[in-house]
Amino acid sequence: DIQMTQSPSSLSASVGDRVTITCRASQSINSHLNWYQQKPGRAPNLLIYSVSSLQSGVPSRFSGTGSGTYFTLTITSLQPEDFAIYYCQQSYLTPRTFGQGTRVEVK
Amino acid sequence: EVQLVESGGGLVQPGGSLRLSCAASEFTFSNHWMTWVRQAPGKGLEWVANINQDGSEKNYVDSVKGRFSISRDTGKNSVYLQMNSLRAEDTAVYYCARDLGSFYYDTSGENGYYYYMDVWGKGTTVTV
Numbered sequence: 001d002i003q004m005t006q007s008p009s010s011l012s013a014s015v016g017d018r019v020t021i022t023c024r025a026s027q028s029i030n031s032h033l034n035w036y037q038q039k040p041g042r043a044p045n046l047l048i049y050s051v052s053s054l055q056s057g058v059p060s061r062f063s064g065t066g067s068g069t070y071f072t073l074t075i076t077s078l079q080p081e082d083f084a085i086y087y088c089q090q091s092y093l094t095p096r097t098f099g100q101g102t103r104v105e106v107k
Numbered sequence: 108e109v110q111l112v113e114s115g116g117g118l119v120q121p122g123g124s125l126r127l128s129c130a131a132s133e134f135t136f137s138n139h140w141m142t143w144v145r146q147a148p149g150k151g152l153e154w155v156a157n158i159n160q161d162g163s164e165k166n167y168v169d170s171v172k173g174r175f176s177i178s179r180d181t182g183k184n185s186v187y188l189q190m191n192s193l194r195a196e197d198t199a200v201y202y203c204a205r206d207l208g209s210f211y212y213d214t215s216g217e218n219g220y221y222y223y224m225d226v227w228g229k230g231t232t233v234t235v
Contacts, residue, residue, distance in 0.1 A: 001169070031211075034223040036152070043202055043230055044144075044152060049223035050209060087152055091222040094157065094166035096142075101151040 002026050002090050006099035012107040019075045021102045023088035028068045032092035035064055035073045038101075039084045047086075048073065078104070109133045109226050111203045116231030119193055123235070127188040129203030129228055136184040137161075140206035142224055143177060143188050145199035145233075153199075157206065158186065170196075193235045200230040 003026035036044040048064040088099040115127040142157040156177040208220035
């Protein structure tokens with residue numbers, strides 16, 4: 001199975017900060033990389049698919065880059081509603097594994 | 108509104124069985140792969156299984172192979188997860204999700220679909 005490793009596992013940030021989360025795959029997944037946001041007690045919500053394509057309705061402060069085995073999710077100017085857990089997921093091979101998550105907390 | 112609604116969760120003894128259901132509405136169910144994802148209490152997301160449009164292809168995470176079975180009924184716009192020989196480690200919220208594919212054709216000549224889960228249900232809780 002492809003292992004997905006996110007870093008950091010958690011971070012503290014303030015409103016207005018720029019935040020970057022990284023995700024590494026244990027083998028090349030080309031551009032088959034998605035990002036999801038999850039808030040407490042809620043289902044995950046798709047943010048970005050195929051590395052950098054923004055899902056409809058997602059604010060443009062979210063962006064994604066990368067290819068092969070290394071990917072990043074960046075939130076420019078963090079907003080109060082962005083405090084949540086973020087997961088990367090590869091859809092290159094089944095099982096379509098997730099990273100362990102990155103918790104973005106209020107500083 | 109495009110919607111997925113899970114049901115069938117509950118409390119079950121180890122070794123027991125449960126059948127989860129996921130009812131889809133307001134989209135053409137037969138056009139989509141469907142997926143089950145679970146989340147143990149306080150833990151991250153775990154992809155469990157998926158099924159293709161006509162039910163001829165199914166994939167599972169190793170930890171549930173031989174115990175769980177995914178199926179679908181196009182007439183009822185529903186996808187199911189039959190869970191047998193349940194273990195304590197199967198305790199989780201189980202989410203149903205719609206897979207969407209985006210076709211790509213790159214400069215190297217490779218083509219295919221980028222898959223992602225764009226619609227999720229609210230989940231159903233299974234406690235073993």
